[in-house]
Amino acid sequence: MKGSHEMQLMTQYVTETRWVPTRREDALRIIADEVGEDDPAGILDYVLAATGDGKVVTVGSCRFKQEPISKPS
Secondary structure: OOOOOOEEEEEEEOOOOOOEEOOHHHHHHHHHHHHOOOOHHHHHHHHHHHHHOOOOEEEOOEEEEEEEOOOOO
């Protein structure tokens, strides 16, 4: 798709000020820690869909967003 950018999932705990790049496996662990075993994979799918549209999603005490991956020039 023309103009599309590769996106990176970012996380930020509500007590922090810095956003951190996060791998899918780590996001699943964070979600499981926040909500227990209530379908972390399904919640992550929702988070990825919603944040792909520019939204910030909060799960427990962790926020998720996506931003374009910056590539070295």
